Amino acid sequence: MTLWRILLVATAAEAALLGGLMGLLSLGGEWNAWLDVVNQFAPFWTAIALVGGVAAWACLARGAQRTAVAAFAAIGIVVGGARVAPDLALGFAGVVQSPPRHGSAPLRVMTFNVWSNNPDPAAALRTIAAASPDVVDLQEYSENFHSQDKAMQTLYPHRAVCPSDVQSDVEIYTRLPLLAQGCVIVDPSHRLDDPLHFVWIRVVAPDGKTATVVTTHMVWPFPPGPQERELISLAEQLRPLPSDELVLTGDFNLTPWSAAMGRLDRRLAPLSRRSHALFSWPIYLKPGIRAPFAILPIDQVFAGRAWRTVLVRPLPRSSSDHYPVLVTLYR
Numbered sequence: 264m265t266l267w268r269i270l271l272v273a274t275a276a277e278a279a280l281l282g283g284l285m286g287l288l289s290l291g292g293e294w295n296a297w298l299d300v301v302n303q304f305a306p307f308w309t310a311i312a313l314v315g316g317v318a319a320w321a322c323l324a325r326g327a328q329r330t331a332v333a334a335f336a337a338i339g340i341v342v343g344g345a346r347v348a349p350d351l352a353l354g355f356a357g358v359v360q361s362p363p364r365h366g367s368a369p370l371r372v373m374t375f376n377v378w379s380n381n382p383d384p385a386a387a388l389r390t391i392a393a394a395s396p397d398v399v400d401l402q403e404y405s406e407n408f409h410s411q412d413k414a415m416q417t418l419y420p421h422r423a424v425c426p427s428d429v430q431s432d433v434e435i436y437t438r439l440p441l442l443a444q445g446c447v448i449v450d451p452s453h454r455l456d457d458p459l460h461f462v463w464i465r466v467v468a469p470d471g472k473t474a475t476v477v478t479t480h481m482v483w484p485f486p487p488g489p490q491e492r493e494l495i496s497l498a499e500q501l502r503p504l505p506s507d508e509l510v511l512t513g514d515f516n517l518t519p520w521s522a523a524m525g526r527l528d529r530r531l532a533p534l535s536r537r538s539h540a541l542f543s544w545p546i547y548l549k550p551g552i553r554a555p556f557a558i559l560p561i562d563q564v565f566a567g568r569a570w571r572t573v574l575v576r577p578l579p580r581s582s583s584d585h586y587p588v589l590v591t592l593y594r
Contacts, residue, residue: 268322275318279332282312282339289342292522296487302521303484303559305346312339350519354540354560363573363593368469370570371396372476373578374512374562375587379405379432382550386582388414394578394589397469399436400478402514423462431460433478433513439466442473449479449496459493461513463504470594475504479513484523490516494523498530506533510592511565514544514585518560534565537572537590547584557586564590 285301285308292299301308316336323329363369373396377387388411391399399419401408416422419436425446435444442465449459461479468474479497484490501511511534517524519539528536542557557577562585564575570592577586 272319272322275315275322276332278311278315279319279336279339280315282308282315282343283335283337284339286312286339286342289346296484296491296523299487299522300485302346303518305343305518305520306351307558308339309343309347312336312343316340346520351540363571367593368471369573369591369593370398370468370470370474370510371589371591372398372400372510372512372564373587373589374400374402374478374514374564376402376480376514376544376562376583376585377404377408378547378583378585379403379407380550380584381407381582383582384408384411385414387411387587390578390581390587391415392418394587396589397437397439398464398466398476398510400476400512401434401436402478402480403432404434405432421464421466423464425460425462429460431462433460433462433480435462435464435476435478437464437466437476439468441466447500449493449500459497461497461500472594473505473508475509477501477504477509477511477513479511479515481513481515481517483516484521487523491523494527494530498527501531501534505567507567507569509534509565509567510570510590512588512590513563514561515563516561517563519563531565533568535568536563536565537575537592538562538564538588539575541575541577541588543577543586543588545584546580546586553580562586562588564588566590566592569594 288298289301292302319332419438421437421441423435423444425431444464446462461477463477465475481493482490541560543562544557544559545554546557548554573591575590
């Protein structure tokens with residue numbers, strides 16, 4: 264066997280074994296939040312198991328060694344496939360849930376993490392203006408983006424923010440008639456060093472009925488404890504708001520194939536998630552250096568039972584490290 268063939272066989276076998284090992288570890292994600300981090304990257308180790316398994320099967324001679332490597336690869340393929348296939352199928356099948364009724368007036372909401380390190384906030388503003396949504400939900404709206412406050416308020420005269428004494432990076436802008444607004448501390452017991460907040464507005468939607476829109480920005484899933492507490496508290500704090508007319512968006516730092524997202528889906532019921540396999544981050548590795556494509560779908564959209572989804576889609580790349588996401592809903 265030549266050196267190149269030996270290296271090929273070894274690499275294929277290692278990929279198959281790695282994919283299988285990740286699949287086994289991911290099973291513990293239902294009970295252990297650290298192991299659930301493995302689930303966040305399920306499409307990647309599933310693909311590694313598939314490629315490694317096929318290559319090893321082709322390169323290895325028939326026998327116990329090939330059977331063992333193939334079995335490990337199969338674990339990764341089956342476990343990972345079961346995790347990612349449902350959401351990928353919904354995403355790839357198309358995001359149109361229901362065509363709007365004739366004469367209906369849709370509500371268009373943009374959710375956009377504008378990035379605290381954004382090198383060109385004005386470009387992000389141009390992206391918002393070009394999309395012209397009814398409501399703009401912003402995350403990481405930090406000091407860097409405040410240079411655009413005046414321009415944003417020209418486009419969208421109404422906004423919801425947290426009080427100045429509350430450290431928050433989420434804001435909502437709208438041009439719709441504003442009925443009420445608020446800022447809610449998601450972790451009122453202060454178990455977190457930097458408690459999560461969300462802002463909300465109640466508006467008269469284009470169809471003449473009321474709509475409640477909420478946006479938030481969650482911490483990363485590792486270390487896992489803070490995010491899990493945020494997920495529990497978020498569901499609790501949303502209950503006083505009218506669920507049927509509710510639209511919840513934000514940067515959840517959570518992928519659809521994680522066990523944590525599954526728990527959140529159940530906790531937020533009767534809200535349902537309308538974003539599926541919507542790969543939105545990162546599109547810049549750092550300011551000025553583009554990533555070839557987004558690898559994680561962490562920007563999510565939920566809506567109440569009254570809403571039908573017409574479209575959920577990423578908008579063209581802007582100066583943020585997240586794609587902006589536009590959702591169109593009607594009743």
